[in-house]
Amino acid sequence: MKRGPKEIEDSSRRISRRAMLLGTAQLGMIGILGARMASMQVEQADTFRMLAEENRINIGLIPPARGLIYDSEGVVLADNEQHYTITMTREGAGDVDEVLARLDRIIALDPEVLEKARKELKELSPFVPVTIARRISWEDVARVTVNAPALPGVVAELGRSRTYPQGLDMAHVVGYVGPVSDFDLSRIEDQDPLLQIPRFQIGKTMVENNLEHALRGSAGTKRVEVNAAGRVMRELDRVEGIPGADVQLTVDARLQNYIQARLDGESAAAVVIDVTNGDIKGIGSAPTFDPNVFVQGISVALWDELNEREIDAKLHRRPLAAKTVQGTYPPGSTFKMVTALAALEDGAIEAEDTVRCVGHTDVFDVRFHCWRRAGHGNMNLNESLKQSCDVYYYDIAQRVGIDKIAAMGRKLGLGERHDLPMSAIRSGIMPDKEWKREARGEDWRVGDTVNASIGQGYVQTSPLQLAVMTARIATGRAVKPRLVRSIDGVEQPSGAGESLGLNENNLRRVRRAMYDVSNHSRGTAYRTRIQEEQFRMAGKTGTSQVRRITQAERDAGVTRNADLPWNRRDHALFVSFAPADNPKYAVAVVVEHGGGGSTAAAPIARDVMLQALYEGTPPLSAYPSASRGQIAEQQRRLADLIRDIQPGRGTQDT
Incomplete structure (x- = not known):
């Protein structure tokens, strides 16, 4: 049926009003989305950038160099000796037992140390590196490096260990360091994150123990890029820690x-x-x-x-x-x-x-x-x-x-x-x-x-x-x-x-x-x-x-x-x-x-x-x-x- 002019005019008026309401609603939604996007991109940019970085970057602690101990004439009584260490992370290794078996075929591992490492790999965070071998030779480091594709999660690192050049003569004066034990953690009041690093060394007796805070120093940090499986791809940056204070004794x-x-x-x-x-x-x-x-x-x-x-x-x-x-x-x-x-x-x-x-x-x-x-x-x-x-x-x-x-x-x-x-x-x-x-x-x-x-x-x-x-x-x-x-x-x-x-x-x-x-x-x-x-x-x-x-x-x-x-x-x-x-x-x-x-x-x-x-x-x-x-x-x-x-x-x- 043919509509008259008035009906057409009324219909057009209604459509225009609805279109205006719909357009206004659409513009409001676009405005809200725009404001939200602006907030996320400008005001909250740092927050979301950090979340994105944490998805692909791990931050680890770098143990500082322990302070040296000297006698009254400058003779070294407690020194830091550089050596190579093999570490493994559970997240990077995947099948821990299989990787350890391969590693054992490449370099000879101490059964007692290996057993302790298996226990730590199960108990600690999957991203925490666990020491598998210490003081290994350069030849062993080369073997591990060459076989790196078959050893996921395994890294050869240059580390430090305490050594006492005067041996028996200064044992009752300087004392010695040793790995942090559960007993140590139970009695130490400060919660230095360094103490959580497996086999991190602290003073146990004598000067090493009583001047622990001065000798220990402060941790450094390193950022490494990892892939979706958690495997380390590259090191992005490194900030070395503050070395411990050197101590000079009065003893000759x-x-x-x-x-x-x-x-x-x-x-x-x-x-x-x-x-x-x-x-x-x-x-x-x-x-x-x-x-x-x-x-x-x-x-x-x-x-x-x-x-x-x-x-x-x-x-x-x-x-x-x-x-x-x-x-x-x-x-x-x-x-x-x-x-x-x-x-x-x-x-x-x-x-x-x-x-x-x-x-x-x-x-x-x-x-x-x-x-x-x-x-x-x-x-x-x-x-x-x-x-x-x-x-x-x-x-x-x-x-x-x-x-x-x-x-x-x-x-x-x-x-x-x-x-x-x-x-x-x-x-x-x-x-x-x-x-x-x-x-x-x-x-x-x-x-x-x-x-x-x-x-x-x-x-x-x-x-x-x-x-x-x-x-x-x-x-x-x-x-x-x-x-x-x-x-x-x-x-x-x-x-x-x-x-x-x-x-x-x-x-x-x-x-x-x-x-x-x-x-x-x-x-x-x-x-x-x-x-x-x-x-x-x-x-x-x-x-x-x-x-x-x-x-x-x-x-x-x-x-x-x-x-x-x-x-x-x-x-x-x-x-x-x-x-x-x-x-x-x-x-x-x-x-x-x-x-x-x-x-x-x-x-x-x-x-x-x-x-x-x-x-x-x-x-x-x-x-x-x-x-x-x-x-x-x-x-x-x-x-x-x-x-x-x-x-x-x-x-x-x-």
């Missing part, structure tokens, strides 16, 4: 090497301190071990061997223990200077006051014996130290009391945990009345004071503490031991110390008596004196009992140390400083179960002191004429044991 490698050679065959410790600044120049413990065997993780068999090492009469002499700081011993007669200074400072005695020694002292119903059964007769301060009379100290200790003796011991550095970057440093015991109440739940007895007066009973000291005590007596200052000279070139605080506030006259009297111990014909260390006038030594012998001698044994005759089992013999001790008139070094030596201090410890201390003073092998004229033939033979024997110290990469002097 040459002197340390001599100490270890001189202690060879003993279970012993020796410490040398520069009394002018507290620098530890030598700190040796024997027997020792090679720290290099710990770097990649020690085997169970070798660990058991080191913990169960047997010498002579099947006796364990603890090669892993740093006896210098971890061993504590009754100081014996080396403690007598403490008792003497306490009595002098208190005014309980004058230097010329005498005590008659008849070979024993009775305290109530207990008899305390002097080492000389017949007694020494009348003893003053000088004679009592020179001849090491026990009865003199039994008497004056009862006058001054244990609390003042203990206070003097602590003033001289005993009973204190000295702050050094070494492991398991022990504070020893400087007992007093309060200590016994708290530790033993008992009251202090007069007999305890008598025992303590000669360094027996509850008194326990380390070789380091005895060296500090001697340095403080020699100088009258609160010398503090220092093992680290500088970190990254920054000098560490000196250990010279302030004045102890002791009466100089009292110190002078004690020093003179110590001089006579070594240089008077009746002194207990006269046979091991230093002959050269300019280097004369002041010292004190010590012998500490590790067993109780019964009255029946005394009546029948005390059994000689040589006739006792090794672990029941007395400890031998000697402390000294030299030159006596202008002290430079203090030395302390402890020989476990060595017998007498004058025969076992004093000769070692004298030889070490001379080596330090002469900065090398001393002339025979420095020794008493009667012993020069023996010393010449000893020097020839030690020459075979002393390491040829090579210069380092450069001095670290500040």
